[in-house]
Amino acid sequence: MLNAFLTFITEHQLFTPASRLLLTVSGGIDSVVLTELCRQAGFTFGIAHCNFQLRGDDSEADEAFVRALAHRCGAECYVRRFDAKTFAKNEGISTQMAARELRYPWFEELRQVHRYDYILTAHQQDDLLETILMNITRGTGLAGLYGILPKNGFIVRPLLFATRTEISTFLTQRRLTWREDSSNASVDYVRNRLRHDVIPTLRTINPNISAAAARLSERVKASETLLSAYTKGLEAEILQTDGATHRLFIAALEKQAAPLELLARWLSDFGFHYHQIKKIWTARNGQTGQRFFSSTHILTLDRGGWLVHPVQKPTEISYTLEEKDREIVYSEGCLQWVEVEKLSSEKNPNVAYLDADALAFPLTLRLWQPGDWLCPLGMQGKRKKISDFLVDVKVPRSLKGQVYVVESEGNIAWLVGFRGDERFKVNEKTTKILKFTKT
């Protein structure tokens, strides 16, 4: 195990024996083994432990365990207490996400203050496999197939050569003690399904699936490096940058082997998503002046090229909905509308049934603005400011800037993803129903 550990570190040039290392230790199996291997290898290291105070006495016991472990290794021990629950609540995010957001800045601070060269985490090969499968399931491009990299800036994962089973076996052989990993217990639903249902089945097909995933990750990362070098080399031909404005030349792009993919590589840097980029590509011979928006940039079709520049004011972002188009791709996803015979009883905030007789096409899809109001369904036709509405339904601060409205002649018909408006509600006089769906 020690040999494999050292080989992996050398092969991936993670650090040298002289490096000063900061180990992040929860007290769980993986981080205990990481500590033991670093001790056996004679590396110079300190230990950082976060106490998120999520499990009462158990959290205190975790902390005491890690302090004792550091003491036995003669390593400096840094502990910080975080109120992850309150932070999560204030930011409107999961406690898992909160723990992550709190943890890494503190590690980086420790690294700089105490002059460590690298931060070591105890991710192993099964974590990598889980991440790859999760990304494939949710939808990913090439980048999602790296999973977890052995080295990413100052963060280094020297346990990525080993599987969970190998780590457990080592721990048992060495009779090491550990704490039931709090991160395992609180692991989210998706990762749990992968870990306990999906991966064991896949392992019956190939017992070495984790190593296969690590090799895939390595090769995809290398391919991505080659692609970046290639793309960079083509920029002189295709891309012209003038301050914050970029110009892309369509004819030069069309000459390339896979123009859409090249376009996707450039435009994703400006916040456009793949579905949108396909539309941009398909519409390349369309009308000059046609615009597409990401949450940060505006792309305008110009003669022979596209102009991309940053959004100055969010009010610039606005899409025109023609009845016949049936669909529009925008920065938050895709909006579709279709005539239906009757309402469905399903409760889905991403679906709205609107009275087509009350709507005047073309409609407008735009970000909500201060001062906007609607008469939310189920509130007896009373006016409500959208700013107040979003507070009431507890939309996290970070997401408020991304909420869209569908507007008809200056009136808001649907607060997309939240609530319809009484004035556009389907009633007994309605002759035509339009079903709007956000996907």
Next chain:
Amino acid sequence: MLNAFLTFITEHQLFTPASRLLLTVSGGIDSVVLTELCRQAGFTFGIAHCNFQLRGDDSEADEAFVRALAHRCGAECYVRRFDAKTFAKNEGISTQMAARELRYPWFEELRQVHRYDYILTAHQQDDLLETILMNITRGTGLAGLYGILPKNGFIVRPLLFATRTEISTFLTQRRLTWREDSSNASVDYVRNRLRHDVIPTLRTINPNISAAAARLSERVKASETLLSAYTKGLEAEILQTDGATHRLFIAALEKQAAPLELLARWLSDFGFHYHQIKKIWTARNGQTGQRFFSSTHILTLDRGGWLVHPVQKPTEISYTLEEKDREIVYSEGCLQWVEVEKLSSEKNPNVAYLDADALAFPLTLRLWQPGDWLCPLGMQGKRKKISDFLVDVKVPRSLKGQVYVVESEGNIAWLVGFRGDERFKVNEKTTKILKFTKT
């Protein structure tokens, strides 16, 4: 459905409305829907059906069903009977593989004789997802992530836009009849586990996982196209070809962004596998003259570069096993040897326990040759020709040329992957046991 079908065909430039199409129809759900969509679209098509005679009367009923379907569409119908079972037995392959090997050459023959432009198969989005997951599980590079391409030469898959559920729904709505798909019933163990255990779980995480897989496949394929263009452009700098001999310049390769991956892209064309290529890369500053073998090529480390040329005679392929090396990577995998205390009771043809006292290192690992013999374990020390032995244990003809032996002073100690030799068997006088494992 028809609109989505036509859009997919246009978007991926599969064929034009004027193309003459040959539909491959088993009579199962997917191929019945493919036929119906082509009929509705008004395409010109013929139908090809293979009767593999694997299910008795059911196979006959499948054939009759497809003939009737073709008749209703006014389409030409081509049927051929294959004796898949006998073919599989003779070639030492699975009936599934046999069906595949028999089917495609016949389709291609029909295409040429009857002047069709394309061969259409009824693969859909779930088949693609299954293939991607299967490749990831078994281990793959970038190429395994395409899954199934919409267009590959003359073979076209216009149903790749739709999921199995969408196809079933269409079939029910149209009240189409179909035959229980024989290929589904005979689907192999691995695909069954994926289809019935793994994918349903993944779908609870993302109901649109099949579409996500199709998008991934599309993007990986495009990235691969870009990488090929890039690699091709670098050849002038790094690669020199002189007849069948290629020379790779190490210094020029080292200057690139991801040299190992570039090397892997070139050497895999010569039959080297990734594990081997990593060794070749690591050993680049080693001793001149060092050789590596694939099943078709020899690579020799020369001053500042590698020479790659085709294997002339299989007898050229031979590896030297030094006791201290503990491991050798060769064209069929990896061979490892380690000292152990005692024998395990597991029966595994890829493991051999040999009496180290009887072995004289360095050993030789080489392909077996006519005239080779051994005293197979369990045959009372009788000599047996390897050619006869391989016939007795029914090794398929196609694999016979890839069987290796471990040789000690001219005597064969292990027929790798099959049987040890009595002369090297561990006995009561043995003082040192070496365990050999092929992985």
